[in-house]
Amino acid sequence: MIETTTAPAIRLSSVSKVHGSGDGAVTALDRVTVDLPRGTFTAVMGPSGSGKSTFLHCAAGLEKPTSGSVLLGGTELSTMDENALTAVRRERIGFVFQSYNLVPALTVEQNIALPLLLGAAEADPEWLRHVVERVGLADRLHHRPHQLSGGQQQRVAIARALVTRPDAVLADEPTGALDSRTGRQVLDLLRGVVDGFGQTVLMVTHDPVAASCADQVLFLTDGRLAGSLHRPSPEAIAERMTQLGEW
Template sequence: METKAPERATAAVPAVRMSSVTKVYGSGDRAVTALDGVTIDLPRGGFTAVMGPSGSGKSTFLHCAAGLDRPTSGSVLLGGTELSTLDEKRLTAVRRDRIGFVFQAYNLVPSLTVEQNIRLPLLLGAGAPDPAWPPHVVERVGLADRLGHRPAQLSGGQQQRVAIARALITRPDVVLADEPTGALDSRTGRQVLELLRDIVDGTGQTVLMVTHDPLAASYADQVVFLRDGGLAGSLADPSPEAIAERMAQWGEW
Protein backbone atom coordinates (compact mmCIF):
# COMPACT_ATOMS: atom_id res chain seq x y z
CA MET A 1 0.00 0.00 0.00
CA GLU A 2 1.37 3.42 -0.92
CA THR A 3 2.34 5.64 1.98
CA LYS A 4 0.42 8.86 2.29
CA ALA A 5 2.41 11.93 1.28
CA PRO A 6 3.55 14.06 4.21
CA GLU A 7 1.41 17.10 4.98
CA ARG A 8 2.81 20.57 4.61
CA ALA A 9 3.67 22.42 7.77
CA THR A 10 1.34 24.78 9.60
CA ALA A 11 2.39 28.32 10.43
CA ALA A 12 3.36 27.29 13.98
CA VAL A 13 5.95 24.79 12.75
CA PRO A 14 9.39 26.05 11.59
CA ALA A 15 10.00 25.81 7.86
CA VAL A 16 13.21 23.89 8.58
CA ARG A 17 14.41 22.45 11.88
CA MET A 18 17.95 21.11 12.13
CA SER A 19 18.72 19.26 15.36
CA SER A 20 22.32 18.32 16.29
CA VAL A 21 23.18 17.89 12.60
CA THR A 22 26.66 16.56 11.95
CA LYS A 23 27.95 15.73 8.50
CA VAL A 24 31.25 13.88 8.06
CA TYR A 25 32.76 13.13 4.66
CA GLY A 26 35.22 10.28 4.36
CA SER A 27 36.48 8.08 7.19
CA GLY A 28 39.51 7.43 9.32
CA ASP A 29 42.41 9.83 8.86
CA ARG A 30 40.70 11.36 5.84
CA ALA A 31 37.44 12.18 7.63
CA VAL A 32 36.34 15.81 7.29
CA THR A 33 33.61 17.20 9.55
CA ALA A 34 31.70 19.71 7.42
CA LEU A 35 28.93 20.33 9.98
CA ASP A 36 29.39 19.78 13.70
CA GLY A 37 26.27 19.53 15.85
CA VAL A 38 24.25 22.33 14.23
CA THR A 39 20.87 23.06 15.83
CA ILE A 40 18.68 25.80 14.39
CA ASP A 41 15.07 26.62 13.51
CA LEU A 42 14.30 28.61 10.36
CA PRO A 43 11.00 30.44 10.86
CA ARG A 44 8.23 30.24 8.31
CA GLY A 45 7.72 33.42 6.37
CA GLY A 46 11.24 34.62 7.18
CA PHE A 47 14.33 35.47 5.16
CA THR A 48 17.53 33.95 6.58
CA ALA A 49 21.01 34.47 5.18
CA VAL A 50 23.88 32.09 5.93
CA MET A 51 27.44 33.38 5.88
CA GLY A 52 30.86 32.07 6.83
CA PRO A 53 34.47 31.82 5.68
CA SER A 54 35.42 29.41 2.91
CA GLY A 55 35.17 25.87 4.26
CA SER A 56 32.84 26.86 7.09
CA GLY A 57 30.10 24.45 6.02
CA LYS A 58 27.71 26.80 4.20
CA SER A 59 27.11 24.54 1.20
CA THR A 60 26.74 21.45 3.38
CA PHE A 61 24.27 23.35 5.57
CA LEU A 62 22.18 24.19 2.51
CA HIS A 63 22.42 20.66 1.10
CA CYS A 64 21.34 19.06 4.38
CA ALA A 65 18.45 21.50 4.75
CA ALA A 66 17.33 20.58 1.23
CA GLY A 67 17.64 16.83 1.65
CA LEU A 68 20.39 16.75 -1.00
CA ASP A 69 22.78 15.37 1.64
CA ARG A 70 21.83 13.09 4.50
CA PRO A 71 23.42 14.05 7.83
CA THR A 72 25.80 11.59 9.45
CA SER A 73 23.87 12.17 12.68
CA GLY A 74 21.06 14.41 13.85
CA SER A 75 17.79 15.22 12.13
CA VAL A 76 16.44 17.62 9.53
CA LEU A 77 12.72 18.37 9.43
CA LEU A 78 11.00 20.14 6.56
CA GLY A 79 7.89 21.34 8.32
CA GLY A 80 6.88 18.21 10.19
CA THR A 81 8.57 15.79 7.80
CA GLU A 82 11.79 14.06 8.87
CA LEU A 83 13.84 13.95 5.68
CA SER A 84 16.28 11.26 6.80
CA THR A 85 13.49 8.67 7.14
CA LEU A 86 12.35 9.02 3.52
CA ASP A 87 13.48 6.66 0.79
CA GLU A 88 14.95 8.20 -2.36
CA LYS A 89 11.66 8.17 -4.27
CA ARG A 90 9.76 10.06 -1.58
CA LEU A 91 12.68 12.37 -0.91
CA THR A 92 12.79 13.29 -4.59
CA ALA A 93 9.05 14.05 -4.51
CA VAL A 94 9.46 16.24 -1.41
CA ARG A 95 12.28 18.21 -3.03
CA ARG A 96 10.23 18.65 -6.21
CA ASP A 97 7.00 19.68 -4.49
CA ARG A 98 8.06 21.45 -1.30
CA ILE A 99 11.51 22.98 -1.90
CA GLY A 100 12.40 25.63 -4.45
CA PHE A 101 16.00 26.00 -5.61
CA VAL A 102 17.74 29.11 -6.94
CA PHE A 103 21.43 28.87 -7.83
CA GLN A 104 24.12 31.21 -9.16
CA ALA A 105 23.81 29.35 -12.47
CA TYR A 106 20.27 29.79 -13.73
CA ASN A 107 19.93 26.20 -14.99
CA LEU A 108 17.26 27.10 -17.54
CA VAL A 109 16.44 24.83 -20.47
CA PRO A 110 17.49 26.85 -23.55
CA SER A 111 15.00 25.22 -25.91
CA LEU A 112 12.01 26.07 -23.69
CA THR A 113 10.21 29.38 -23.44
CA VAL A 114 10.13 31.41 -20.24
CA GLU A 115 6.66 30.10 -19.45
CA GLN A 116 7.72 26.50 -20.05
CA ASN A 117 10.82 26.91 -17.87
CA ILE A 118 8.73 28.37 -15.05
CA ARG A 119 6.18 25.56 -15.29
CA LEU A 120 8.80 22.82 -15.59
CA PRO A 121 8.24 21.44 -12.05
CA LEU A 122 4.52 21.12 -12.87
CA LEU A 123 5.33 19.35 -16.14
CA LEU A 124 7.54 16.94 -14.17
CA GLY A 125 4.69 15.98 -11.86
CA ALA A 126 4.53 18.58 -9.10
CA GLY A 127 1.08 19.92 -8.32
CA ALA A 128 0.28 23.63 -8.35
CA PRO A 129 -1.32 24.77 -5.06
CA ASP A 130 -4.17 26.50 -6.92
CA PRO A 131 -4.79 27.67 -10.50
CA ALA A 132 -4.36 31.34 -9.60
CA TRP A 133 -0.87 30.91 -8.18
CA PRO A 134 1.24 30.51 -11.39
CA PRO A 135 -0.11 33.73 -12.98
CA HIS A 136 0.45 35.51 -9.67
CA VAL A 137 4.08 34.33 -9.58
CA VAL A 138 4.68 35.51 -13.15
CA GLU A 139 3.23 38.91 -12.34
CA ARG A 140 5.18 39.16 -9.08
CA VAL A 141 8.56 38.59 -10.76
CA GLY A 142 7.79 40.95 -13.64
CA LEU A 143 7.86 38.47 -16.51
CA ALA A 144 4.33 38.72 -17.90
CA ASP A 145 5.61 40.29 -21.14
CA ARG A 146 8.46 37.76 -21.57
CA LEU A 147 6.62 34.43 -21.43
CA GLY A 148 7.20 33.59 -25.09
CA HIS A 149 10.91 34.43 -25.05
CA ARG A 150 13.71 31.89 -24.71
CA PRO A 151 16.53 32.25 -22.16
CA ALA A 152 19.05 33.48 -24.76
CA GLN A 153 16.79 36.46 -25.43
CA LEU A 154 16.90 37.59 -21.79
CA SER A 155 19.40 39.49 -19.68
CA GLY A 156 21.11 37.77 -16.75
CA GLY A 157 18.77 39.43 -14.29
CA GLN A 158 15.72 38.34 -16.27
CA GLN A 159 17.02 34.77 -16.42
CA GLN A 160 17.47 34.77 -12.65
CA ARG A 161 13.88 36.02 -12.32
CA VAL A 162 12.77 33.03 -14.38
CA ALA A 163 14.71 30.75 -12.02
CA ILE A 164 13.07 32.40 -9.00
CA ALA A 165 9.62 32.05 -10.54
CA ARG A 166 10.33 28.37 -11.25
CA ALA A 167 11.36 27.91 -7.62
CA LEU A 168 8.09 29.48 -6.46
CA ILE A 169 5.71 27.74 -8.84
CA THR A 170 4.76 24.92 -6.44
CA ARG A 171 4.47 27.39 -3.52
CA PRO A 172 7.12 25.44 -1.64
CA ASP A 173 7.72 25.30 2.09
CA VAL A 174 11.08 26.98 1.57
CA VAL A 175 13.15 28.52 -1.23
CA LEU A 176 16.87 27.76 -0.97
CA ALA A 177 19.11 30.22 -2.77
CA ASP A 178 22.85 29.56 -3.22
CA GLU A 179 24.70 32.78 -4.12
CA PRO A 180 21.76 33.88 -6.32
CA THR A 181 23.39 37.21 -7.26
CA GLY A 182 26.93 35.91 -7.74
CA ALA A 183 26.76 36.03 -11.54
CA LEU A 184 25.04 39.43 -11.73
CA ASP A 185 26.30 43.00 -11.79
CA SER A 186 25.64 45.04 -8.65
CA ARG A 187 22.58 46.88 -9.98
CA THR A 188 20.89 43.72 -11.27
CA GLY A 189 21.87 41.87 -8.12
CA ARG A 190 20.09 44.48 -6.00
CA GLN A 191 16.97 44.08 -8.12
CA VAL A 192 16.98 40.32 -7.56
CA LEU A 193 17.48 40.79 -3.81
CA GLU A 194 14.64 43.31 -3.73
CA LEU A 195 12.51 40.72 -5.50
CA LEU A 196 13.34 38.05 -2.89
CA ARG A 197 12.57 40.53 -0.11
CA ASP A 198 9.27 41.43 -1.79
CA ILE A 199 8.35 37.76 -2.15
CA VAL A 200 8.92 37.17 1.57
CA ASP A 201 6.96 40.26 2.58
CA GLY A 202 4.23 39.95 -0.02
CA THR A 203 3.50 36.21 -0.08
CA GLY A 204 4.83 34.91 3.23
CA GLN A 205 7.37 32.76 1.44
CA THR A 206 10.34 31.39 3.40
CA VAL A 207 13.80 32.02 1.93
CA LEU A 208 17.16 30.60 3.03
CA MET A 209 20.09 32.17 1.18
CA VAL A 210 23.81 31.39 1.27
CA THR A 211 25.94 34.40 0.38
CA HIS A 212 29.38 35.90 0.96
CA ASP A 213 28.18 39.46 0.29
CA PRO A 214 27.29 41.69 3.29
CA LEU A 215 25.00 43.84 1.15
CA ALA A 216 23.08 40.79 -0.07
CA ALA A 217 22.81 39.42 3.47
CA SER A 218 21.41 42.74 4.72
CA TYR A 219 18.18 42.07 2.82
CA ALA A 220 17.47 39.16 5.20
CA ASP A 221 15.66 39.26 8.53
CA GLN A 222 18.60 37.54 10.17
CA VAL A 223 22.10 36.41 9.30
CA VAL A 224 23.41 33.12 10.67
CA PHE A 225 27.19 32.75 10.78
CA LEU A 226 29.01 29.44 10.41
CA ARG A 227 32.62 28.76 11.28
CA ASP A 228 34.47 25.44 11.23
CA GLY A 229 31.19 23.60 10.72
CA GLY A 230 29.43 25.09 13.74
CA LEU A 231 27.16 28.02 14.48
CA ALA A 232 29.15 31.13 15.35
CA GLY A 233 26.40 33.63 16.12
CA SER A 234 23.66 35.55 14.36
CA LEU A 235 22.49 39.09 13.66
CA ALA A 236 18.87 40.24 13.52
CA ASP A 237 17.81 43.07 11.19
CA PRO A 238 21.40 43.21 9.90
CA SER A 239 23.03 46.18 8.24
CA PRO A 240 25.89 45.76 5.76
CA GLU A 241 28.18 47.57 8.20
CA ALA A 242 27.33 45.28 11.13
CA ILE A 243 27.83 42.20 8.95
CA ALA A 244 31.17 43.47 7.64
CA GLU A 245 32.31 44.21 11.19
CA ARG A 246 31.48 40.66 12.27
CA MET A 247 33.30 39.26 9.24
CA ALA A 248 36.37 41.41 9.97
CA GLN A 249 36.68 39.82 13.40
CA TRP A 250 37.45 36.50 11.72
CA GLY A 251 39.98 37.75 9.20
CA GLU A 252 40.09 36.57 5.57
CA TRP A 253 36.87 35.16 4.05
Protein backbone atom coordinates (compact mmCIF):
# COMPACT_ATOMS: atom_id res chain seq x y z
CA MET A 1 0.00 0.00 0.00
CA ILE A 2 1.41 3.36 -1.05
CA GLU A 3 1.12 5.97 1.67
CA THR A 4 -0.97 9.02 0.90
CA THR A 5 0.11 12.62 1.36
CA THR A 6 -1.88 15.20 3.26
CA ALA A 7 -2.58 17.43 0.26
CA PRO A 8 -5.83 16.36 -1.44
CA ALA A 9 -5.89 15.32 -5.08
CA ILE A 10 -9.15 17.22 -5.54
CA ARG A 11 -10.71 19.85 -3.27
CA LEU A 12 -14.18 21.33 -3.70
CA SER A 13 -14.82 24.39 -1.51
CA SER A 14 -18.39 25.73 -1.21
CA VAL A 15 -19.14 24.64 -4.78
CA SER A 16 -22.58 25.53 -6.12
CA LYS A 17 -23.90 24.94 -9.61
CA VAL A 18 -27.14 26.54 -10.78
CA HIS A 19 -28.67 25.74 -14.16
CA GLY A 20 -30.95 28.36 -15.68
CA SER A 21 -32.12 31.58 -14.05
CA GLY A 22 -35.13 33.21 -12.45
CA ASP A 23 -38.11 30.99 -11.68
CA GLY A 24 -36.66 28.21 -13.82
CA ALA A 25 -33.35 28.02 -11.97
CA VAL A 26 -32.32 24.57 -10.73
CA THR A 27 -29.62 24.18 -8.08
CA ALA A 28 -27.68 21.02 -8.98
CA LEU A 29 -25.01 21.53 -6.29
CA ASP A 30 -25.48 23.60 -3.16
CA ARG A 31 -22.33 24.72 -1.31
CA VAL A 32 -20.54 21.37 -1.40
CA THR A 33 -17.19 21.20 0.38
CA VAL A 34 -15.10 18.02 0.32
CA ASP A 35 -11.49 16.86 0.05
CA LEU A 36 -10.50 13.75 -1.91
CA PRO A 37 -7.17 12.58 -0.46
CA ARG A 38 -4.44 11.36 -2.78
CA GLY A 39 -4.17 7.62 -3.18
CA THR A 40 -7.75 6.92 -2.11
CA PHE A 41 -10.90 5.55 -3.71
CA THR A 42 -14.06 7.66 -3.25
CA ALA A 43 -17.54 6.69 -4.41
CA VAL A 44 -20.42 9.15 -4.79
CA MET A 45 -24.02 8.01 -4.39
CA GLY A 46 -27.43 9.61 -4.11
CA PRO A 47 -30.98 9.46 -5.44
CA SER A 48 -31.70 10.39 -9.03
CA GLY A 49 -31.29 14.14 -9.46
CA SER A 50 -29.16 14.47 -6.32
CA GLY A 51 -26.25 16.12 -8.15
CA LYS A 52 -23.88 13.16 -8.60
CA SER A 53 -23.07 13.81 -12.24
CA THR A 54 -22.70 17.55 -11.67
CA PHE A 55 -20.32 16.82 -8.78
CA LEU A 56 -18.19 14.66 -11.07
CA HIS A 57 -18.29 17.19 -13.90
CA CYS A 58 -17.24 20.07 -11.65
CA ALA A 59 -14.43 17.99 -10.12
CA ALA A 60 -13.21 17.19 -13.63
CA GLY A 61 -13.43 20.71 -14.98
CA LEU A 62 -16.14 19.65 -17.44
CA GLU A 63 -18.51 22.20 -15.90
CA LYS A 64 -17.64 25.47 -14.20
CA PRO A 65 -19.29 26.01 -10.82
CA THR A 66 -21.58 29.00 -10.41
CA SER A 67 -19.67 29.78 -7.24
CA GLY A 68 -16.98 28.19 -5.12
CA SER A 69 -13.56 26.73 -5.84
CA VAL A 70 -12.31 23.49 -7.43
CA LEU A 71 -8.65 22.58 -6.96
CA LEU A 72 -6.89 19.76 -8.82
CA GLY A 73 -3.75 19.40 -6.77
CA GLY A 74 -2.76 23.04 -6.42
CA THR A 75 -4.41 24.16 -9.66
CA GLU A 76 -7.60 26.23 -9.51
CA LEU A 77 -9.97 24.96 -12.23
CA SER A 78 -12.95 27.24 -11.71
CA THR A 79 -11.20 30.35 -13.08
CA MET A 80 -9.57 28.74 -16.14
CA ASP A 81 -10.64 29.42 -19.71
CA GLU A 82 -11.76 26.51 -21.88
CA ASN A 83 -8.42 26.04 -23.64
CA ALA A 84 -6.58 25.72 -20.34
CA LEU A 85 -9.23 23.37 -18.97
CA THR A 86 -8.97 21.17 -22.05
CA ALA A 87 -5.22 20.84 -21.50
CA VAL A 88 -5.71 19.97 -17.82
CA ARG A 89 -8.34 17.34 -18.61
CA ARG A 90 -6.11 15.79 -21.27
CA GLU A 91 -2.93 15.78 -19.21
CA ARG A 92 -3.97 15.41 -15.57
CA ILE A 93 -7.32 13.60 -15.42
CA GLY A 94 -8.16 10.10 -16.57
CA PHE A 95 -11.77 9.35 -17.53
CA VAL A 96 -13.63 6.03 -17.47
CA PHE A 97 -17.22 5.95 -18.76
CA GLN A 98 -20.01 3.40 -18.76
CA SER A 99 -19.91 3.37 -22.59
CA TYR A 100 -16.10 2.79 -22.78
CA ASN A 101 -15.64 5.50 -25.50
CA LEU A 102 -13.04 3.51 -27.45
CA VAL A 103 -12.14 4.29 -31.06
CA PRO A 104 -13.38 1.29 -33.13
CA ALA A 105 -10.75 1.61 -35.88
CA LEU A 106 -7.82 1.57 -33.44
CA THR A 107 -6.20 -1.45 -31.83
CA VAL A 108 -6.16 -1.95 -28.06
CA GLU A 109 -2.60 -0.64 -27.90
CA GLN A 110 -3.48 2.43 -29.98
CA ASN A 111 -6.57 3.15 -27.86
CA ILE A 112 -4.52 2.97 -24.68
CA ALA A 113 -1.81 5.22 -26.10
CA LEU A 114 -4.27 7.73 -27.61
CA PRO A 115 -3.74 10.42 -24.92
CA LEU A 116 0.01 10.20 -25.60
CA LEU A 117 -0.56 10.56 -29.34
CA LEU A 118 -2.64 13.67 -28.61
CA GLY A 119 0.30 15.16 -26.72
CA ALA A 120 -0.99 14.69 -23.17
CA ALA A 121 2.39 13.37 -22.00
CA GLU A 122 5.67 11.96 -23.23
CA ALA A 123 5.49 8.29 -24.17
CA ASP A 124 7.10 6.00 -21.58
CA PRO A 125 7.28 2.44 -22.99
CA GLU A 126 8.08 0.94 -19.59
CA TRP A 127 5.05 2.59 -17.95
CA LEU A 128 2.81 1.61 -20.85
CA ARG A 129 3.94 -2.01 -20.51
CA HIS A 130 3.35 -1.89 -16.76
CA VAL A 131 -0.18 -0.51 -17.21
CA VAL A 132 -1.01 -3.11 -19.88
CA GLU A 133 0.16 -5.91 -17.61
CA ARG A 134 -1.76 -4.52 -14.65
CA VAL A 135 -5.05 -4.51 -16.55
CA GLY A 136 -4.41 -7.96 -18.04
CA LEU A 137 -4.36 -7.01 -21.73
CA ALA A 138 -0.87 -8.05 -22.81
CA ASP A 139 -2.28 -10.71 -25.15
CA ARG A 140 -4.93 -8.40 -26.65
CA LEU A 141 -2.88 -5.44 -27.83
CA HIS A 142 -3.50 -6.01 -31.54
CA HIS A 143 -7.23 -6.69 -31.20
CA ARG A 144 -9.84 -4.07 -31.98
CA PRO A 145 -12.67 -3.15 -29.58
CA HIS A 146 -15.31 -5.23 -31.38
CA GLN A 147 -13.18 -8.32 -30.75
CA LEU A 148 -13.28 -7.81 -26.98
CA SER A 149 -15.85 -8.50 -24.29
CA GLY A 150 -17.43 -5.60 -22.42
CA GLY A 151 -15.17 -6.20 -19.45
CA GLN A 152 -12.08 -6.22 -21.65
CA GLN A 153 -13.17 -2.97 -23.32
CA GLN A 154 -13.54 -1.35 -19.90
CA ARG A 155 -10.05 -2.56 -19.02
CA VAL A 156 -8.78 -0.78 -22.14
CA ALA A 157 -10.55 2.38 -20.99
CA ILE A 158 -8.98 2.11 -17.52
CA ALA A 159 -5.52 1.59 -19.03
CA ARG A 160 -6.04 4.63 -21.27
CA ALA A 161 -7.02 6.65 -18.18
CA LEU A 162 -3.82 5.60 -16.40
CA VAL A 163 -1.32 6.02 -19.20
CA THR A 164 -0.66 9.74 -18.55
CA ARG A 165 -0.16 9.15 -14.78
CA PRO A 166 -3.00 11.56 -13.99
CA ASP A 167 -3.69 13.35 -10.72
CA ALA A 168 -6.99 11.48 -10.54
CA VAL A 169 -9.12 8.96 -12.42
CA LEU A 170 -12.82 9.86 -12.62
CA ALA A 171 -15.24 7.03 -13.36
CA ASP A 172 -18.91 7.52 -14.26
CA GLU A 173 -20.90 4.29 -13.63
CA PRO A 174 -17.97 2.18 -14.90
CA THR A 175 -19.76 -1.13 -14.23
CA GLY A 176 -23.22 -0.02 -15.40
CA ALA A 177 -23.06 -1.95 -18.70
CA LEU A 178 -21.44 -5.08 -17.24
CA ASP A 179 -22.78 -8.24 -15.62
CA SER A 180 -22.10 -8.64 -11.91
CA ARG A 181 -19.09 -10.95 -12.28
CA THR A 182 -17.36 -8.80 -14.90
CA GLY A 183 -18.28 -5.66 -12.99
CA ARG A 184 -16.61 -7.08 -9.90
CA GLN A 185 -13.42 -7.71 -11.88
CA VAL A 186 -13.40 -4.09 -13.06
CA LEU A 187 -13.96 -2.85 -9.51
CA ASP A 188 -11.13 -5.04 -8.25
CA LEU A 189 -8.93 -3.49 -10.94
CA LEU A 190 -9.84 0.04 -9.84
CA ARG A 191 -9.16 -0.95 -6.23
CA GLY A 192 -5.83 -2.37 -7.36
CA VAL A 193 -4.68 0.80 -9.11
CA VAL A 194 -5.38 2.72 -5.89
CA ASP A 195 -3.53 0.24 -3.67
CA GLY A 196 -0.78 -0.63 -6.16
CA PHE A 197 -0.17 2.64 -8.03
CA GLY A 198 -1.25 5.09 -5.34
CA GLN A 199 -3.80 6.41 -7.84
CA THR A 200 -6.75 8.57 -6.78
CA VAL A 201 -10.14 7.34 -8.03
CA LEU A 202 -13.49 9.16 -7.88
CA MET A 203 -16.45 7.04 -8.98
CA VAL A 204 -20.13 7.84 -9.38
CA THR A 205 -22.32 4.77 -9.01
CA HIS A 206 -25.85 3.68 -8.13
CA ASP A 207 -24.69 0.23 -6.98
CA PRO A 208 -24.07 -0.35 -3.24
CA VAL A 209 -21.82 -3.34 -4.03
CA ALA A 210 -19.66 -1.19 -6.32
CA ALA A 211 -19.51 1.61 -3.77
CA SER A 212 -18.40 -0.79 -1.04
CA CYS A 213 -15.05 -1.17 -2.85
CA ALA A 214 -14.24 2.46 -2.01
CA ASP A 215 -12.40 3.87 1.00
CA GLN A 216 -15.20 6.38 1.54
CA VAL A 217 -18.70 6.82 0.15
CA LEU A 218 -20.12 10.35 -0.15
CA PHE A 219 -23.89 10.77 -0.24
CA LEU A 220 -25.64 13.61 -2.03
CA THR A 221 -29.27 14.64 -1.85
CA ASP A 222 -30.84 17.73 -3.41
CA GLY A 223 -27.38 18.92 -4.37
CA ARG A 224 -26.05 18.86 -0.82
CA LEU A 225 -23.56 16.61 0.89
CA ALA A 226 -25.61 14.32 3.15
CA GLY A 227 -22.85 12.52 5.01
CA SER A 228 -20.30 9.84 4.30
CA LEU A 229 -19.35 6.30 5.32
CA HIS A 230 -15.84 4.84 5.68
CA ARG A 231 -15.25 1.41 4.12
CA PRO A 232 -18.94 0.47 4.51
CA SER A 233 -20.62 -2.81 3.64
CA PRO A 234 -23.14 -2.93 0.77
CA GLU A 235 -25.87 -3.37 3.39
CA ALA A 236 -24.85 -0.21 5.25
CA ILE A 237 -24.80 1.72 1.97
CA ALA A 238 -28.23 0.42 0.97
CA GLU A 239 -29.64 1.40 4.35
CA ARG A 240 -28.27 4.94 4.02
CA MET A 241 -29.68 5.21 0.52
CA THR A 242 -33.10 4.17 1.85
CA GLN A 243 -32.88 6.96 4.40
CA LEU A 244 -31.98 9.47 1.69
CA GLY A 245 -34.99 8.40 -0.32
CA GLU A 246 -37.21 9.25 2.63
CA TRP A 247 -35.78 12.75 3.11
